[in-house]
Amino acid sequence: MKAIRRPIFWFGLAMWVVSFALATLLVQLGAQVMSDVPTAGRQISQSEFIDADAMAGVEGKIKGLQRALDANAQAQEDARFRLQSRTLDYDTQRTGFENWLKTRTATQSEDQNPEVTRRVKALEQLKAAQRDAQAAVNDLVEDKANLDRSLQALRQEGRSLRQAAAVPYQSALKVEVLKVFLIRLALTLPLLLVSVWLIARKRQSAYWPLYRSFIMFSLFAFFVELVPYLPSYGGYVRIAVGIVLVCAAGHYTIKYMARYLSRKKQEEAQPEAEKRKAIPYEAAIKKITQGVCPSCDRQFQLAAGKKSDAAQPPKIDFCVHCGFSLFRKCGSCGERENSFFKFCGSCGVPSTSAQPGQG
Numbered sequence: 193m194k195a196i197r198r199p200i201f202w203f204g205l206a207m208w209v210v211s212f213a214l215a216t217l218l219v220q221l222g223a224q225v226m227s228d229v230p231t232a233g234r235q236i237s238q239s240e241f242i243d244a245d246a247m248a249g250v251e252g253k254i255k256g257l258q259r260a261l262d263a264n265a266q267a268q269e270d271a272r273f274r275l276q277s278r279t280l281d282y283d284t285q286r287t288g289f290e291n292w293l294k295t296r297t298a299t300q301s302e303d304q305n306p307e308v309t310r311r312v313k314a315l316e317q318l319k320a321a322q323r324d325a326q327a328a329v330n331d332l333v334e335d336k337a338n339l340d341r342s343l344q345a346l347r348q349e350g351r352s353l354r355q356a357a358a359v360p361y362q363s364a365l366k367v368e369v370l371k372v373f374l375i376r377l378a379l380t381l382p383l384l385l386v387s388v389w390l391i392a393r394k395r396q397s398a399y400w401p402l403y404r405s406f407i408m409f410s411l412f413a414f415f416v417e418l419v420p421y422l423p424s425y426g427g428y429v430r431i432a433v434g435i436v437l438v439c440a441a442g443h444y445t446i447k448y449m450a451r452y453l454s455r456k457k458q459e460e461a462q463p464e465a466e467k468r469k470a471i472p473y474e475a476a477i478k479k480i481t482q483g484v485c486p487s488c489d490r491q492f493q494l495a496a497g498k499k500s501d502a503a504q505p506p507k508i509d510f511c512v513h514c515g516f517s518l519f520r521k522c523g524s525c526g527e528r529e530n531s532f533f534k535f536c537g538s539c540g541v542p543s544t545s546a547q548p549g550q551g
């Protein structure tokens with residue numbers, strides 16, 4: 193049984209809708225503000241931290257070497273072509289000479305000796321030209337090897353310059369991340385502080401549904417706009433913040449629990465008439481219907497509909513834990529009624545005449 197007035201229930205539901213709608217609008221407003229305030233920080237890249245002059249020098253040298261390599265390739269092509277043609281010249285001349293020698297042996301003419309000398313000399317000249325061409329090719333190949341080695345050294349130098357930029361880049365990045373976080377903290381921390389104040393001071397206010405949406409908004413801002421931007425420092429900060437938050441939650445839960453228990457103990461020590469005044473009417477009706485004592489919050493009976501194996505639970509008029517009167521008999525007609533009912537459900541007589549737990 194619920195004693196709460198039906199419109200109050202719908203009012204509560206409507207206020208939740210209002211709270212969520214307002215919170216959504218506030219979140220959108222916050223997102224708008226975040227996109228307009230320069231919170232993104234400066235985009236920095238590692239290339240900004242490379243020694244520009246040294247890098248330009250290295251790159252200029254690399255370009256020069258590449259041009260020299262291209263020229264070398266061209267020259268090698270030409271030199272190999274020359275070598276080929278000279279080799280061909282020599283081979284042709286030698287074959288011709290050998291054939292001529294064979295015919296000469298056959299005829300045996302002595303007067304041809306100067307001709308032999310001339311031809312041998314010409315052949316030697318061609319051989320020397322071929323050797324020169326081969327030497328030119330070899331020189332070019334050696335040049336290319338040297339150029340390649342220098343190019344490799346320069347590329348290594350360039351890599352070192354880029355690696356040297358990593359350390360200043362990382363530290364600049366850390367500063368930038370911290371800056372972004374501090375800007376976001378400056379924007380979200382006031383919201384959180386206001387929320388804490390609202391929770392502490394305005395929970396009983398009639399305007400609580402509106403304050404509630406502000407709190408939802410600030411929680412959203414905290415988890416979406418701030419937490420992902422926490423500088424990690426290798427994960428330490430995030431874990432530390434998590435530990436602090438969990439410890440704070442634990443601390444306040446324990447404190448709340450202790451306050452609740454001491455309040456209950458105080459209430460239980462009071463006379464029953466005082467206890468009745470302190471308990472809200474709607475909550476009392478609901479709790480007794482659920483089988484929970486409204487005074488000590490302990491269960492005195494299984495709730496209706498959750499009956500145990502015993503077909504009929506014993507009728508309990510007083511709390512078995514604290515002796516609080518739960519049901520009583522109407523002073524007029526004697527029907528058993530919830531002790532918080534203001535009128536007898538059977539005869540309609542106001543319950544003021546009832547005798548708590550008697551009769």
Ligand SMILES: [Zn+2]
Binds near residue numbers: 512516
């Ligand atoms: Zn009790």
Ligand SMILES: [Zn+2]
Binds near residue numbers: 522523526539541
């Ligand atoms: Zn009655």
